[in-house]
Structures are given as structure tokens and as C-alpha cells.
Amino acid sequence: MSEFFKSSIGRKVAMALSAFFLMFFLIIHLAVNITSLFSADVFNQLSHFMGTNPLVQFALQPVLIFGVVFHFVMGFVLELKNKKAVGVKYAKNDGGANSTWMSRNMIYSGLAILAFIVLHFIDFWFPELNTKYVLGDMSGMHDGEFRYFHELVEKFHNPIRVGAYVLAFVFLALHLLHGFTSAFQSMGITAGRKKFLKNFGVAYSILIPLGFVIIALFHHFNH
Numbered sequence: 001m002s003e004f005f006k007s008s009i010g011r012k013v014a015m016a017l018s019a020f021f022l023m024f025f026l027i028i029h030l031a032v033n034i035t036s037l038f039s040a041d042v043f044n045q046l047s048h049f050m051g052t053n054p055l056v057q058f059a060l061q062p063v064l065i066f067g068v069v070f071h072f073v074m075g076f077v078l079e080l081k082n083k084k085a086v087g088v089k090y091a092k093n094d095g096g097a098n099s100t101w102m103s104r105n106m107i108y109s110g111l112a113i114l115a116f117i118v119l120h121f122i123d124f125w126f127p128e129l130n131t132k133y134v135l136g137d138m139s140g141m142h143d144g145e146f147r148y149f150h151e152l153v154e155k156f157h158n159p160i161r162v163g164a165y166v167l168a169f170v171f172l173a174l175h176l177l178h179g180f181t182s183a184f185q186s187m188g189i190t191a192g193r194k195k196f197l198k199n200f201g202v203a204y205s206i207l208i209p210l211g212f213v214i215i216a217l218f219h220h221f222n223h
């Protein structure tokens with residue numbers, strides 16, 4: 001088994017599995033956050049449940065963080081291996097003709113998302129961990145009401161942060177536009193469904209980041 005994951009195809013499969021997991025997480029994350037557009041109450045309730053449920057906190061969240069780190073580390077490993085392989089020159093290596101801009105620049109769109117994740121953790125996740133596990137305040141309350149919606153709105157006051165987030169979501173779309181179909185190809189499950197997967201991939205890659213863009217802009221302009 002470990003030999004399989006050391007092989008080139010094994011690494012691609014591992015990369016694809018972590019990508020599927022992260023793409024599923026993005027749907028859940030968007031579904032929770034999008035409620036903030038319609039109801040502060042629903043958003044508060046969902047955030048409190050996700051932030052205090054032991055199964056989510058101590059089983060799903062560690063798996064998620066492992067998935068994020070694994071995907072980035074494996075992405076760098078694949079990039080380095082590919083660079084080495086390119087050293088062995090082909091008779092004709094005209095990247096522009098044989099592949100898309102997105103596929104040749106996965107490492108750069110990935111790095112932009114990594115930079116976003118660092119900023120995003122500083123904005124939301126680390127303060128959450130601090131409140132709950134360092135200060136020991138699991139109530140989710142501030143001044144007699146749930147604090148989650150208020151904290152979210154607060155973050156999107158700053159136009160520079162909103163701009164950085166929106167730019168990151170554009171990179172996320174570019175990353176997904178290649179990554180979605182590539183993950184299915186690595187798993188060898190495209191046969192007979194190529195067209196459907198391509199269209200579905202394009203819809204997913206645009207709609208999910210667009211949902212996040214709408215959330216950031218909505219709170220910036222409405223509060």
C-alpha cells in the first residue's frame with residue numbers, strides 16, 4: 001500500500017482523494033456561510049453547533065486540517081517531480097498548445113489559496129480556538145447575544161480585506177477549473193461521462209467561489 005502512494009500514479013490518486021474531500025468541505029462551508037445573507041439567527045445557531053459539537057470539533061475538524069495540509073504538501077511534491085521530469089526534454093514541448101493556462105499554473109493558484117488560508121485562519125479560526133480552548137469560553141455569547149454573525153460582519157468592513165478575499169476566490173475558481181476534472185481523471189472515472197463531468201466541473205468551479213464572493217461583498221456593502 002505505501003509503495004502505491006510512493007508511485008507517480010499513487011501520488012496522483014492521493015492528491016485526487018484529498019481534493020474530493022476539500023471540494024465537499026467547500027460545499028458545506030458555503031452552505032453554512034450563505035445563511036448569513038438571509039438570517040443572522042440561523043447563521044448563529046449553525047456556527048454554534050459546528051463550533052461546539054464534539055464530533056465536528058474533535059473528529060471532523062482534525063481530519064479537515066490534515067486534508068488541507070496533505071493537499072498542499074502533496075501539491076508541492078508533485079510540482080517538484082514534474083519539474084524534474086520536464087528536465088528530460090521531449091522532441092516538442094509546446095505547453096501553450098498542449099495544455100491550458102490553468103493546468104500549467106496550479107502551483108501558483110494553489111499558493112494564492114495557501115496565502116488566503118493563512119489570512120483566513122488569522123481572521124476567523126485562530127480567534128475561535130483562542131476564545132474556546134484558551135479562554136475556555138464555550139458559550140458563543142457576547143454582551144448577551146450570539147457573537148458569530150457580529151464577528152463575521154465586522155471582518156468585512158475593511159475594503160482591503162474584502163479585496164484580498166475576492167481576489168483569492170478568483171484564484172480558487174481558476175484552481176478548481178482545472179482541479180475538478182483532473183481529480184476525476186486521476187481516479188480513472190471519466191469514461192463515458194467526460195462531457196457531463198466537464199460541464200459539472202465548470203459550474204462547480206464558478207458557482208462555489210461566486211457564492212463566497214457574494215457573501216464578502218454583501219456584508220461589506222450592507223453593514
Ligand code: HEM
Nearest residue numbers: 029033051064068113120124125128152172212213215216
Ligand atoms: C466569504 C467567505 C468565507 C467566510 C465568511 C468564511 C468563514 C469562516 C469562519 C467564520 C470560520 C471559523 C469556523 C469556526 O471554527 O468556528 C472559517 C474557518 C475555515 N475556513 Fe472559511 N470562510 C470563507 C471562505 C473560505 C474558503 C474559500 C475556504 C477554502 C479555500 C475556507 C476554508 C476554511 C477552513 C479550512 C477553516 C477552518 C476549519 C473550520 O473551522 O471549519 N473558507 N471560515
